[in-house]
Amino acid sequence: MTAMDCIIQAFTGVYRAKSAYTPSEVLTGIHTVLGTLPARAVIVGWHTDAALYRELIKEVHDRGKEIYIWLPVFSETSAIPGAIPAMDFLGEPHAGTGSGEEDFSFLCPSHRQNLDAVKRIYDEHFGTLGFDGVFLDKIRYSSFGNGFAPAMGCFCDACKRVYAENGVDTETLMLLLKQKDKPFFAPTALDRMRYVFDNPLVDRFFRVRAKIITDAVSELADWFHAEGLKVGLDVFAPVFAYLVGQDIGALARGADFIKPMIYRVTDAPAGLPYECRRMRDELRAHGCEIGHRIEDLWGVKDFCGEASLRAQLGRLKRTPCPVYVGLEVNYKPGVCETDEAYVTGSARLIADSGLGCVLSWDVLSDTKDHKRLSIEGEKRSQNYFGPRHSQQRKRRRCSRFHTWEKHLRLWFFV
């Protein structure tokens, strides 16, 4: 395999907390990865401390590469004065999952104030630093992770107006949503990366809510483009994107690249194991037994298997902008338990597809858990290989596994 076209992603912390890193740690961490992989760009964010980025931007530019600031749009911004939350069909503001330090409550995509807040955050904190682009994240509605009602999207007056203008009879729709049995929420066909629903009202509703997200994102993208910036977009894996309001093909038309998060081992929001379980559970609890309907539409047995990655890569090839597939490379106990076989196997499939890759979601996280994992793997293999052989392998592998540089050389064949 030749070295793949890749971008690296580094998480410096959320808006309102203290960053876990010093500027020199951020610089050293990214310097190490850039010195190992021929990455074309860096995505970093979204902590607002400018000191974390000044030297880094210079270093990235000296290497002739691009750097994007990572900006969440409809989530993470709920504490900003004037932010308007999304309202579910029962009239309640969307609540978050409370997962980790991130804030997964969601804002309404139809209110201009929420878009203006993102522009303001950029202007106030990042506008003069010299970033080449922005990377817009959380450009969606809640997923089923937040529950059935939030996953249905926003029903504030502004959104209801847009539904009505686009032919969605909201009164009848609300009656459907409140009905005990809702078999009509199981899609019956796959149209590129959008689902089709047999019930025409449900089908139109899903199209219009995706249009609301597309229109909001394209307005933001136009604004950032006018500022001379490139725009990358973080989107869900194609199997779930349309269910959170993302029409990948339409979004891609206004973007310089997209990063579909095909996270097959992340058991947290945006991760396929988590989203799959929550979708099935929430739909079942609300009168829709979805069974394996979606897997069948994609022709796969398991959302999280390699066949699922292959099927999604196939559909992504026709996207009207460059695609860099998000692949988890960090290890977080209980949340994202990657290993060498997973990263290498996924990287190989992505490279074979001709698409690029974003090393997600955080190359700043330390590598001690990967090191621990390889030691545990050796312990498990002792019975098979016998103690002496295994001891030799253990020494060899531990010495290879103690920095990102060594992991990446091994995983990405550089």
Ligand SMILES: [Zn+2]
């Ligand atoms: Zn709304």
